Amino acid sequence: MPLPTWPSQLPCPLRANYAWTPSAQHERTAFGGPVEDSSRVFSSSRITVPCNLVLDRDQLSVLQAWIVLYDPSVNWSLIPADIGRGVQQYEARLIAIDIPRSLIGASHWSIPLDIEIRARDDGSDWQYTKEEAEMVIEFGGEYAYGDFGQAFENFINGDNLPE
Structure with missing residues (x-):
C-alpha cells in the first residue's frame, strides 16, 4: 500500500x-x-x-x-x-x-x-550513498538538488556529463 x-x-x-x-x-x-x-x-x-x-x-x-x-x-x-x-x-x-x-x-x-x-x-x-557522494565531490553541489536520481543515472551511464 x-x-x-x-x-x-x-x-x-x-x-x-x-x-x-x-x-x-x-x-x-x-x-x-x-x-x-x-x-x-x-x-x-x-x-x-x-x-x-x-x-x-x-x-x-x-x-x-x-x-x-x-x-x-x-x-x-x-x-x-x-x-x-x-x-x-x-x-x-x-x-x-x-x-x-x-x-x-x-x-x-x-x-x-x-x-x-x-x-x-x-x-x-x-543520506548520500558512497556513489552519490563521489558524484557530488566530482561534479559539484548542483547534483544534490532536483532530480538527483536522474543525474546519478546519467553519471553511471556516462550520459550528459558536464563539460
Whole structure:
C-alpha cells in the first residue's frame, strides 16, 4: 500500500532553524570494564527536523483532516522537506506537532512541528550513498538538488556529463 502524501493544498513545512537531530545508529555496551563495545544497530539513521507551518484558515482545516485520516504522528507519510538538497519528498512522520497554535497577522496560523525523516520517497536512505557522494565531490553541489536520481543515472551511464 502506498504511503499517504502531504496534501497539495498545504505549503511545504518551513525549517525553524538550520539544526537537526540525528538518532543513534550505534549501541554502546560496557562489559564491566573501562572499554566500551560499540556496534551498529541500524543501517540508516533517522533525523528530527524542527519546522513551522504558516497556514490560513482553509489550510488549517485541511491539515486537521489529514491528521485525523492518516495519523502522521504514528504512521509514515511522504512529506516534503528541505534538509540541504532543496525540497524533496521524504518518508517521514510528524512528531511534536503543536496544534494549539498562535495567530500571526490577521488570518494566518503558525504551527510548530518536528518532522522525523527516515528515507527518501523511493525508499533509499536520506543520506548520500558512497556513489552519490563521489558524484557530488566530482561534479559539484548542483547534483544534490532536483532530480538527483536522474543525474546519478546519467553519471553511471556516462550520459550528459558536464563539460
